[in-house]
Amino acid sequence: MPPKARSQSMVGSRDRILKAAITRFSKRSYEQASLRDIAADVGVDVAYVHRCFGSKERLFAEALKASAQIDERFTGPADGVAGSLARYVVSERPRRGHALDIIIRSLASGKAAPLLRRFVLDSFVDPLAEELDQSNTVPIAVIAALLAGVSIFRNVLRMGPLLNAPSAELEALIANAIRGMMDAADPATAATMKLERTP
Amino acid sequence: MPPKARSQSMVGSRDRILKAAITRFSKRSYEQASLRDIAADVGVDVAYVHRCFGSKERLFAEALKASAQIDERFTGPADGVAGSLARYVVSERPRRGHALDIIIRSLASGKAAPLLRRFVLDSFVDPLAEELDQSNTVPIAVIAALLAGVSIFRNVLRMGPLLNAPSAELEALIANAIRGMMDAADPATAATMKLERTP
């Protein structure tokens, strides 16, 4: 293979690797997504992707961080929190490479779990708790678990009922679950979530 | 190593392997739990555990099935469904090797996913839907996703807030989420769930 002219297509190979990693990690788990696959996507040698990022773990960490920047809404939806969260999880047709996808695929990986735990806490639970003036993060964590659970059952497990259900129905179910929980836990906070029942 | 007296400790090695597999698969994912580890737990050669079950996939399937028989409550709690489900997920102190543990650790595994999808459908969603006289399985699937999500965040991800929270609080949050959802979706069914608000 000819060594390829550099200044043309080879600029920013690191970014292209990062992008390929995001895609791969959002389709397969940490262990199932191999460095060789990522390298092949970019058309580069495995050794290079390794040396670009130091280790697979660091590449994963960077991919996770980078995917969060793409994914603006994940850090905290603006208004009508319950409905907005529900809509975010459900309407994911052309979504790919967003933080949530990476998270739900590697939750069970021993290597990735510590990273993901901190990420979910720092990028979702804490900001949302602050946004809602809620000092107790437990309900927020349960919301996160609900959203992750539905995403997993839908996109990873590909469970029939959740795949075929109309988006509106699914959205309403999730939103009402969140509302039902927050309402009972703390009516004041629930009011902040702009409750309008969607039956 | 002396070939060991058979009739004593070696009876039912297959069952011991199955038991070890259940334990391993409930602590690590399908790919992370290796046949060699399982074999070592029993004190047997890898080749034997393989030939006992035909393949790793079949061993996993049998372990999953066997774990469900241990786990009576998983197939359908009797009364006060919402609270019962919540309590089941939360109070899992000395629980190990039950179906839910195996499920939440291998959800993202390409090999195990089809098995798990069918298992959750057959052993949880459908029975519970029937028990509640609910023809629409979508809300039930969302409940399953919620329970799985919380279990994952707690036991796999080991997320702080969900680990340290008092069981009663967590239980109430989950139960109210389920009630809030079912109540809005179908008040008649919700009544079946013996709603008593736990604030």
Next chain:
DNA sequence: TGATCTCGTCAACACCTGTTGACCTAAATC
């Protein structure tokens, strides 16, 4: 022109995986 540094390749290492075939041994069967 020559030294240097970045970008990148190549080949290999060490390790771990599920799986297979040959083999051995104790118990049951004839």
Next chain:
DNA sequence: GATTTAGGTCAACAGGTGTTGACGAGATCA
């Protein structure tokens, strides 16, 4: 007593993994 059969071991295969060191081509800069 001889033979089959079940229970089990051993060594190896084929393939995949992250990781490493040696090396090379182009551009940069002195």
